[in-house]
Amino acid sequence: MNIRHLTFRLLQVYVAVVRSGSISQAANQLHLTQPTVSLQIKRLTEAVGDQLLELREGRYQPTFIGKELFNAAQDALTRFDDFDNFLDDAARGHKGHFSIGIVTTAKYVLPRLLSPYAKQFPSVDVTLNIGNRSNVLQRFDNQQDDLYVFSHPPTGDHVVSGRFLRNPLVLIAPKDHWAANQKTVHFSELINERFLMREPGSATRMMFENFLRDNNLQLRNTLQIESNEAIRLSVETGLGLAVISEHTLAQVNANIATVAVEGFPLLSHWYLVRQGDRRLPISAQQFIEFMNLHLSEWVEEKYVRNELNELLR
Numbered sequence: 001m002n003i004r005h006l007t008f009r010l011l012q013v014y015v016a017v018v019r020s021g022s023i024s025q026a027a028n029q030l031h032l033t034q035p036t037v038s039l040q041i042k043r044l045t046e047a048v049g050d051q052l053l054e055l056r057e058g059r060y061q062p063t064f065i066g067k068e069l070f071n072a073a074q075d076a077l078t079r080f081d082d083f084d085n086f087l088d089d090a091a092r093g094h095k096g097h098f099s100i101g102i103v104t105t106a107k108y109v110l111p112r113l114l115s116p117y118a119k120q121f122p123s124v125d126v127t128l129n130i131g132n133r134s135n136v137l138q139r140f141d142n143q144q145d146d147l148y149v150f151s152h153p154p155t156g157d158h159v160v161s162g163r164f165l166r167n168p169l170v171l172i173a174p175k176d177h178w179a180a181n182q183k184t185v186h187f188s189e190l191i192n193e194r195f196l197m198r199e200p201g202s203a204t205r206m207m208f209e210n211f212l213r214d215n216n217l218q219l220r221n222t223l224q225i226e227s228n229e230a231i232r233l234s235v236e237t238g239l240g241l242a243v244i245s246e247h248t249l250a251q252v253n254a255n256i257a258t259v260a261v262e263g264f265p266l267l268s269h270w271y272l273v274r275q276g277d278r279r280l281p282i283s284a285q286q287f288i289e290f291m292n293l294h295l296s297e298w299v300e301e302k303y304v305r306n307e308l309n310e311l312l313r
Contacts (some may be wrong), residue, residue: 001221005047011073013040014052021059031065043148057113070292071195075129079233096283100126101136105204105228108247109165109270110149113298117290124283132226134201140273147311148273151203151245162294168246168265169207170258174238180257187217187261194221194240200305207266208220215263232256276312285292 018035027037045052061069062070077134081271097139101112107130114126128134129145140148153161171190198205210221212218223240225231228248235242236255248267257309272288274280280288296304 006044008048008077010040011077013037014044015073015077017041017053017060018062018066021061023060029121032038035141057227070093078219082185083256086159093165095123096281097125097127098146098281098284099129100147100149101129101131103133103151103203104130104247105141105151105245106130106270107151108142108228108245111300112160113291113295116294116298117287120290121286122284124286126287132199132201133203140275143275143278146278146280150271150273152206153269153273155269158276159273160276160311161269161271162307163269163305164291164308165270165299167268167270169204169243169268170249170265171241171243171261172232172235172245172249172256173241173259174236175255175257177238177241177257177259177288179259183260185259185261187215187263190241190259190261191217192220194223195219196234196242197222197224198228199224199226202244203268204243211263211266265268269305272308272311280311285312 012254013026013030013032016029018022018131020026023037023041024036027030027034031038041053048065050065050070051063053060054063055061082197088267100110107128110128114128118124127145129139130201133150136148136183137154139145140154149163149165153159170260179190196307199206221240224236228244230250231242231244232254241259243266246258248256272291274284288311292306294307295306295308
């Protein structure tokens with residue numbers, strides 16, 4: 001058999017004839033004429049090189065060879081029916097894959113947003129790549145992910161971004177610290193305290209350093225720690241004070257207090273970001289639309305700042 005002579009149409013016609021047992025019924029089902037169906041069966045028989053059908057008791061039934069072809073044809077057509085359904089689902093964003101590069105602090109936020117999406121679209125695979133700001137900026141420059149989450153997005157004509165959540169930065173101290181129970185504290189009263197700082201390049205550190213510079217303040221005792229969890233635990237044990245995203249404190253039963261410092265919280269936002277010259281997968285577009293519709297259901301209203309339509313233009 002020369003398999004190159006086989007076509008999907010020939011197989012569709014053959015399967016229809018075997019299932020109905022009739023040339024005329026197969027023609028009606030396929031919206032073809034009877035001579036056309038007969039010609040297709042003849043071409044298929046010639047391609048296989050053996051008799052495929054025989055007339056028994058008024059019905060066309062497959063021969064020994066024809067049964068095997070019928071099984072193979074059904075397998076192939078069913079597989080491509082499945083593929084057609086897959087294409088339809090993919091076109092509507094119900095199947096597929098996309099990846100998101102997020103800075104470390106965003107890991108306290110994004111899983112809460114992805115969870116309801118994943119429940120509604122279980123056939124979409126999402127990959128999270130987590131790193132510090134420097135690492136995620138490098139991933140952005142190399143176009144390694146489809147979407148990114150920054151609190152300070154990169155700049156340039158190729159950057160498309162939209163705010164979606166407020167990201168207040170608060171000053172934390174141990175609960176037994178003298179400033180913890182004060183109604184208001186001026187930052188100058190804390191200038192001699194040890195401050196636990198994120199690594200250079202961290203958006204949280206950038207915001208804090210901007211605050212210090214704007215207020216002509218300079219810290220005298222700092223300790224660098226490259227982990228929000230380690231900073232939080234270190235504050236709890238009395239190692240120092242820290243400025244940290246309020247989101248990192250959610251649902252944490254720790255020996256930590258938020259200090260009411262003048263000028264705090266420092267207000268920043270989370271941005272969803274994409275490359276303007278990179279085509280988004282349909283599933284990623286759907287995730288943005290899903291966030292647009294349901295963001296206020298997932299997080300407290302006070303945090304919502306939804307400008308994600310920018311990413312869909």
